[in-house]
Amino acid sequence: MNSTKICNVINSISNEVWKELELAIEANESIEETYLTHLFWKRIYESRYIETIVTKKAGNKREENKTGADLEWWIIDKKDNVGLSLRIQAKKIDRNGKAYPQLKHRVSGKLQMDLLLDEATQDGMIPIYFFYNYFKDGNQGQGLEFAFAHKIRDAYQNDSKNYTKRKSIENYLLPVASLFCPSFNREKFVSLFGEASNIEELDNYFKRVFPAYIEEMQIQRKQKIKMRTFLRNKKGYVEIHNLTKPQYQQSSSILSFIKNIYFKRKLWHTYFSHINIVAYPENSPDVDAIIITLLD
Incomplete structure (x- = not known):
């Protein structure tokens, strides 16, 4: 640093x-x-x-x-x-x-x-x-x-x-x-x-x-980073990326498409935001x- x-x-x-x-x-x-x-x-x-x-x-x-x-x-x-x-x-x-x-x-x-x-x-x-x-x-x-x-x-x-x-x-x-x-x-x-x-x-x-509470805080953050990496590289990226594919848009109404984009990005934000804050x-x-x- x-x-x-x-x-x-x-x-x-x-x-x-x-x-x-x-x-x-x-x-x-x-x-x-x-x-x-x-x-x-x-x-x-x-x-x-x-x-x-x-x-x-x-x-x-x-x-x-x-x-x-x-x-x-x-x-x-x-x-x-x-x-x-x-x-x-x-x-x-x-x-x-x-x-x-x-x-x-x-x-x-x-x-x-x-x-x-x-x-x-x-x-x-x-x-x-x-x-x-x-x-x-x-x-x-x-x-x-x-x-x-x-x-x-x-x-x-x-x-x-x-x-x-x-x-x-x-x-x-x-x-x-x-x-x-x-x-x-x-x-x-x-x-x-x-x-x-x-x-x-x-x-x-x-x-x-x-002390144990300091160790626990560091473990919690490592777990959040691990989840963030998983979502970015695999499942989360694939799911959000799929929403932009033409075949998905063709099979869904514009309103449904917007709602799904909003939901997925909200889920993405939940996992990715405040990575430095733990329980x-x-x-x-x-x-x-x-x-x-x-x-x-």
Whole structure:
């Protein structure tokens, strides 16, 4: 995979987030964090340049996630089959472009931040925050930023009254695109995580064995690709191709011909579309969506 292309895709998402928030403010409309999170993973799986598998928990409404995270993102290098796993909680800047008030959010009386950190540590994953931004004197490259959750907790412990303000945490923020531009360096990223968290033993964060739900997602996608190949090369192609033969058209009315074309192409579309989206596996962690990005 061309690292320049994934860098461009993430930058494009950052630009889009920035514009969405800008337009919402100008139109005096509200925009939900969940919408922007959906936009993020949708743009990832839609891109032809990023080999990605996505699964989403059913339903639009949800109870509070027990992991304290919205997303789980696996970034796996296909060359050595080693990956990193990120647990991500997303927060949107307020309309004034000054603060992230939802950093104070609690789940059953516990700070969501602590829940995110505790659950990620227990599962050997790297907890981070995504920040969706628009503010005056900023730029589109700041539309999508991240920070290690440990640094946000440091800000809370240093100043529990003002830690939600952007100026209190801006030194910890980095563009998400910086993970991939000019290329993804997992050793550097894990080293930065170690500095942020004061965790010295970092080898466990390089995943060489994947949980069953990650394996299942990859198997599901392989099965979809296999079906797609079969339909393209054999049965599906033959059936649709036959609809255009003169003898078929002669034996059918124009209306019947059109209906059959529509039906067959609809069936074709059902098999071929959204090849990167798979069913939500059982025993998955309690997050809204899981993303696997496979790097060459």
